[in-house]
Amino acid sequence: MNHLPAIQVIIPLLCAPLCLLLRWRTGAWLIATIATWATFGVSLVLARTVVLNGAITYAMGGWPAPWGISYHVDTLSAFLVLIVSGVGALTLAFAYKSVQREIRPESLRAFYALLLICLAGLLGIVLTGDAFNIYVFLEISSLSAYALIGMGQRRRALRAAFQYLIMGTIGATFILIGIGLLYSLTGTLNIQDLAARVEMIPASTYGNHTLITAFAFLTVGLSLKLALFPLHLWLPNAYTYAPSVVTIFLAATATKVAVYMLLRFSFCILGQRFVFEQLTLGNILLLPSLAAILVASLVAIFQYDIKRMLAYSSIAQIGYMTLGISLNSHAGLSAGILHMFNHALMKGALFMAMGAVAYRTGSVYLSDFRGLGRRMPWTMAAFVLGGMSLMGVPLTAGFISKWILLQATLEAGWWPVTAIILLGSLLAVIYIWRVVETAYFNPRHEIEHGTEEAPLSMLLPMWVLVGANVYFGIDTSIPLQMAQRAATILMSGGTL
Amino acid sequence: MNIGAHYNYWVAIFLMMTGFYVVITHGNLIKKLIGLNLFTTSVFILYISLAKVRGGTAPIIAPGIEVYSNPLPHVLILTAIVVGVATTAVGLALALLIYDRYGTLEEEEIRLKDDSL
Numbered sequence: 001m002n003h004l005p006a007i008q009v010i011i012p013l014l015c016a017p018l019c020l021l022l023r024w025r026t027g028a029w030l031i032a033t034i035a036t037w038a039t040f041g042v043s044l045v046l047a048r049t050v051v052l053n054g055a056i057t058y059a060m061g062g063w064p065a066p067w068g069i070s071y072h073v074d075t076l077s078a079f080l081v082l083i084v085s086g087v088g089a090l091t092l093a094f095a096y097k098s099v100q101r102e103i104r105p106e107s108l109r110a111f112y113a114l115l116l117i118c119l120a121g122l123l124g125i126v127l128t129g130d131a132f133n134i135y136v137f138l139e140i141s142s143l144s145a146y147a148l149i150g151m152g153q154r155r156r157a158l159r160a161a162f163q164y165l166i167m168g169t170i171g172a173t174f175i176l177i178g179i180g181l182l183y184s185l186t187g188t189l190n191i192q193d194l195a196a197r198v199e200m201i202p203a204s205t206y207g208n209h210t211l212i213t214a215f216a217f218l219t220v221g222l223s224l225k226l227a228l229f230p231l232h233l234w235l236p237n238a239y240t241y242a243p244s245v246v247t248i249f250l251a252a253t254a255t256k257v258a259v260y261m262l263l264r265f266s267f268c269i270l271g272q273r274f275v276f277e278q279l280t281l282g283n284i285l286l287l288p289s290l291a292a293i294l295v296a297s298l299v300a301i302f303q304y305d306i307k308r309m310l311a312y313s314s315i316a317q318i319g320y321m322t323l324g325i326s327l328n329s330h331a332g333l334s335a336g337i338l339h340m341f342n343h344a345l346m347k348g349a350l351f352m353a354m355g356a357v358a359y360r361t362g363s364v365y366l367s368d369f370r371g372l373g374r375r376m377p378w379t380m381a382a383f384v385l386g387g388m389s390l391m392g393v394p395l396t397a398g399f400i401s402k403w404i405l406l407q408a409t410l411e412a413g414w415w416p417v418t419a420i421i422l423l424g425s426l427l428a429v430i431y432i433w434r435v436v437e438t439a440y441f442n443p444r445h446e447i448e449h450g451t452e453e454a455p456l457s458m459l460l461p462m463w464v465l466v467g468a469n470v471y472f473g474i475d476t477s478i479p480l481q482m483a484q485r486a487a488t489i490l491m492s493g494g495t496l
Numbered sequence: 497m498n499i500g501a502h503y504n505y506w507v508a509i510f511l512m513m514t515g516f517y518v519v520i521t522h523g524n525l526i527k528k529l530i531g532l533n534l535f536t537t538s539v540f541i542l543y544i545s546l547a548k549v550r551g552g553t554a555p556i557i558a559p560g561i562e563v564y565s566n567p568l569p570h571v572l573i574l575t576a577i578v579v580g581v582a583t584t585a586v587g588l589a590l591a592l593l594i595y596d597r598y599g600t601l602e603e604e605e606i607r608l609k610d611d612s613l
Contacts (some may be wrong), residue, residue, distance in 0.1 A: 132572055139579045146586050155597040156610060162590045166519060168526060169583050173536050176576060183569070184546045492606070 004216030076486035100482035160237035226258030229292035239311035244355030292319030297427035313413030331408035349386035356454035373440035387432035511538035
């Protein structure tokens with residue numbers, strides 16, 4: 001029997017206590033790095049198997065589905081696992097020097113242990129085929145994320161972590177209520193059983209009250225977790241004050257996994273007919289998505305802390321993903337799913353550049369960037385390329401997903417939405433340009449912080465991500481095909 | 497439908513809204529955590545209520561007993577309680593650190609201290 005889905009979650013979960021038990025600090029990093037690269041390797045095999053042979057269902061502990069917890073890996077799960085573990089592996093490679101500088105030596109081992117637990121939680125959410133298990137893994141990843149954010153150097157990190165803890169717990173509790181109501185209605189927690197039984201509920205004029213309430217709680221709870229526009233307030237502080245490595249990891253993975261949960265719950269459990277035709281989730285998501293693209297991009301332009309600016313840009317990018325979902329078409333969904341992948345690539349690269357700048361200058365205010373174009377040429381070049389991908393310049397990955405999204409809106413005949421997407425890209429040009437201008441065309445900072453380029457161990461993972469941005473902008477066939485297949489599966493209700 | 501017949505759900509809703517209100521209105525971080533606990537506890541009651549079968553007993557096979565309460569929500573809630581404890585622990589740890597670094601637990605005062613820098 002093929003145990004890969006279980007191994008994927010177990011590796012980081014078992015290596016986490018190992019990091020703590022070991023007295024050797026470099027050893028903790030070594031274990032964490034080996035664990036993440038191992039999960040990345042497993043995810044590659046998993047993705048290959050799923051693409052070639054179709055979905056895998058794995059019974060945890062040998063207990064068949066209605067009694068035991070089953071893991072279900074389809075193309076969408078495999079795609080997300082690839083994103084999460086890939087970013088995790090590169091982040092850990094980047095982490096060594098950055099963490100040495102930003103985390104107090106006595107909490108180093110705890111830091112790596114928490115990072116691994118967070119990774120295990122995120123992978124678990126994506127792989128599991130059980131609704132309650134999703135909640136458990138969600139809390140595993142969230143609790144470790146709160147602690148990781150609180151490890152930031154400045155005391156504001158603690159405030160940000162506490163704020164995130166309050167909002168995150170409210171969101172997770174809403175999800176718990178939603179799952180409970182679904183269980184009370186159907187008597188099962190297995191996602192495939194749930195889908196089959198929800199479909200059997202007869203459609204009446206107003207629909208089933210319990211189902212509508214469950215849908216409401218789930219949607220609001222998940223929107224909090226994925227930082228949909230009016231519920232995004234926890235995100236800017238959390239990303240700004242968290243240690244650089246944590247920001248890279250969370251920005252590239254956590255919100256994507258929340259989007260995945262939204263997709264899973266609305267398409268595979270509640271069903272497209274109920275969610276989109278009866279309750280019009282498309283219209284509900286449309287306005288917050290557009291507001292996110294416009295408002296968050298505008299706010300980003302006026303930020304002086306560049307990490308904060310990128311955090312607001314993340315909120316805008318999440319808007320593109322939910323916009324793709326709200327279109328409720330195959331093209332829109334493919335664009336949304338592909339944008340998860342591309343956004344992980346570009347935000348990973350950009351936040352890594354932030355980490356490198358913070359490593360050399362100590363902070364990432366706009367004024368710190370003066371003259372950096374000459375002093376840290378490789379880091380700033382990575383920032384420029386990552387920024388181009390963020391704007392959606394042709395020949396970068398960001399262009400592909402925006403192009404497909406534009407086509408999807410045109411297909412639906414939503415001209416004003418098309419215009420807003422283009423406007424959002426223009427706003428991205430403005431806020432990226434501010435940094436580029438300061439780095440390349442402003443005179444040097446009066447105080448010299450040292451003139452060195454970031455160390456190679458930081459540059460290498462950064463440039464791997466930048467290279468991926470360019471590569472997947474030119475030859476996009478692999479992620480695009482996976483995204484389209486995932487969209488096909490979702491449109492059919494997750495049965496393929 | 498008799499409204500009184502489902503009083504357990506009203507209790508859950510009342511507790512939930514009370515907890516939510518405390519989280520939103522109180523500026524003290526510890527009070528916020530208390531509110532958050534109330535909020536999550538209400539969900540436990542909701543789940544346990546769902547499991548109750550009228551006239552049912554504990555799910556142990558014994559002669560003469562045919563109606564059992566559903567044990568699964570109980571098990572789920574055991575997990576959720578553990579999660580709640582962990583959340584409270586992390587929250588209290590953060591509050592402790594905040595008190596260490598700011599010297600206060602009032603949200604307004606913390607904000608003032610950050611803004612004055």
